[in-house]
Amino acid sequence: MDVKTLCLGLLSVRPACGYDLKKTFGTSFKHFFPAGYGSIYPALADLAAKGLVNCEEIPQVGKPDRKVYSITKAGERAFIDALNRTEPQHKLRSEFLAMIYFADLMDDNRLAEVLDDHVEQLRETVRYIEHQEMAGSKTAGASFVAGFGAVIAQAAAEYIESHRHMLTPAPESEPQEDALTNCKWAANG
Amino acid sequence: MDVKTLCLGLLSVRPACGYDLKKTFGTSFKHFFPAGYGSIYPALADLAAKGLVNCEEIPQVGKPDRKVYSITKAGERAFIDALNRTEPQHKLRSEFLAMIYFADLMDDNRLAEVLDDHVEQLRETVRYIEHQEMAGSKTAGASFVAGFGAVIAQAAAEYIESHRHMLTPAPESEPQEDALTNCKWAANG
DNA sequence: TTAGGCATGTAAAGTGTTACATGATTTG
DNA sequence: CAAATCATGTAACACTTTACATGCCTAA
Numbered sequence: 396m397d398v399k400t401l402c403l404g405l406l407s408v409r410p411a412c413g414y415d416l417k418k419t420f421g422t423s424f425k426h427f428f429p430a431g432y433g434s435i436y437p438a439l440a441d442l443a444a445k446g447l448v449n450c451e452e453i454p455q456v457g458k459p460d461r462k463v464y465s466i467t468k469a470g471e472r473a474f475i476d477a478l479n480r481t482e483p484q485h486k487l488r489s490e491f492l493a494m495i496y497f498a499d500l501m502d503d504n505r506l507a508e509v510l511d512d513h514v515e516q517l518r519e520t521v522r523y524i525e526h527q528e529m530a531g532s533k534t535a536g537a538s539f540v541a542g543f544g545a546v547i548a549q550a551a552a553e554y555i556e557s558h559r560h561m562l563t564p565a566p567e568s569e570p571q572e573d574a575l576t577n578c579k580w581a582a583n584g
Numbered sequence: 585m586d587v588k589t590l591c592l593g594l595l596s597v598r599p600a601c602g603y604d605l606k607k608t609f610g611t612s613f614k615h616f617f618p619a620g621y622g623s624i625y626p627a628l629a630d631l632a633a634k635g636l637v638n639c640e641e642i643p644q645v646g647k648p649d650r651k652v653y654s655i656t657k658a659g660e661r662a663f664i665d666a667l668n669r670t671e672p673q674h675k676l677r678s679e680f681l682a683m684i685y686f687a688d689l690m691d692d693n694r695l696a697e698v699l700d701d702h703v704e705q706l707r708e709t710v711r712y713i714e715h716q717e718m719a720g721s722k723t724a725g726a727s728f729v730a731g732f733g734a735v736i737a738q739a740a741a742e743y744i745e746s747h748r749h750m751l752t753p754a755p756e757s758e759p760q761e762d763a764l765t766n767c768k769w770a771a772n773g
Numbered sequence: 774t775t776a777g778g779c780a781t782g783t784a785a786a787g788t789g790t791t792a793c794a795t796g797a798t799t800t801g
Numbered sequence: 802c803a804a805a806t807c808a809t810g811t812a813a814c815a816c817t818t819t820a821c822a823t824g825c826c827t828a829a
Binding site for chain 1: 815816817818819820823825826
């Protein structure tokens with residue numbers, strides 16, 4: 396399932412222009428399937444060429460015509476079809492985790508910064524989803540997906556905070572007395 | 585950070601051939617940075633051309649020479665440098681979630697199948713990490729990353745199981761009596 | 774007056790995925 | 802006897818990302 400198919404899906408909910416779709420990809424879809432103009436506009440042109448969507452150009456003053464795309468019957472069929480045929484992949488690509496894998500080669504300050512930033516980003520994601528997405532979700536699917544994002548981000552933030560001590564050799568000030576300090580899996584119930 | 589840089593990082597741990605690296609990308613790195621031969625072999629050739637790794641060809645019978653790559657001083661510097669400069673992205677691309685977003689357009693059986701399969705896959709990931717990765721992790725970073733993967737997969741599986749009822753209109757047999765059944769965020773503490 | 778929102782798109786570069794091509798040895 | 806493992810690589814294809822190109826309106 397690519398950006399093109401997802402555009403089709405979003406247009407099955409309501410008509411929209413490329414700019415509108417970009418907003419959706421940049422907010423609701425951001426945490427699991429972000430996309431930019433460079434993918435969206437060609438996708439829309441392609442869908443229109445295949446007769447899966449119609450395009451109505453609405454003249455505007457001071458900006459380009461607003462091209463409002465709406466799904467056709469053929470488009471609806473094609474989307475349902477894609478939904479049933481596509482196998483649901485779920486791929487993470489995390490330079491963050493790759494970096495942490497090599498934490499022992501990193502400068503301590505840099506490591507702390509990377510960890511702090513990532514946790515903050517995750518917490519912001521949780522806040523955003525809980526305030527913006529959950530409130531505004533109309534379909535069950537949208538709510539489920541928003542909730543999923545929030546729960547995962549929350550779990551990730553908690554894991555990082557409760558396990559980051561694993562990554563730093565010693566708390567520098569006092570020499571450790573407790574053997575559990577070095578235990579790899581403490582707090583990993 | 586691309587596959588090339590990660591190959592360099594893995595070679596900073598120990599010398600290896602392309603085949604060995606593929607195994608790492610397909611096991612330890614699978615849940616956050618998978619890669620295939622098509623990325624790895626060109627990456628190694630490139631690293632060698634830049635003098636960041638050396639290549640020793642070990643003749644074998646019945647199979648191609650084993651090309652064992654080892655990192656050079658320049659390679660070590662380059663990797664540390666990449667570690668400090670690269671900004672740690674963390675991107676999910678989930679056709680699974682995209683699909684679920686449109687759950688109301690899906691056939692009930694298909695939806696159940698997709699959900700079941702994904703949960704099973706997540707549980708398998710947890711099992712794998714706990715049995716294979718956690719036991720064999722040598723560095724703190726490797727352990728941390730393995731634990732992260734297990735915790736997230738676990739949380740995802742639990743979320744799906746406890747919230748999938750949101751996606752199906754009614755439990756078919758008996759008409760629902762409890763108003764909470766339809767509550768969007770039940771069990772979302 | 775400056776930043777942000779609205780609104781369209783293209784083109785090149787970068788990367789990864791998949792399929793292809795080969796072939797002996799080992800394990801069940 | 803079949804399947805998996807070991808071991809190399811290339812080439813085409815697909816797709817996304819990023820930079821570029823344009824320009825008015827509105828709110829702070």
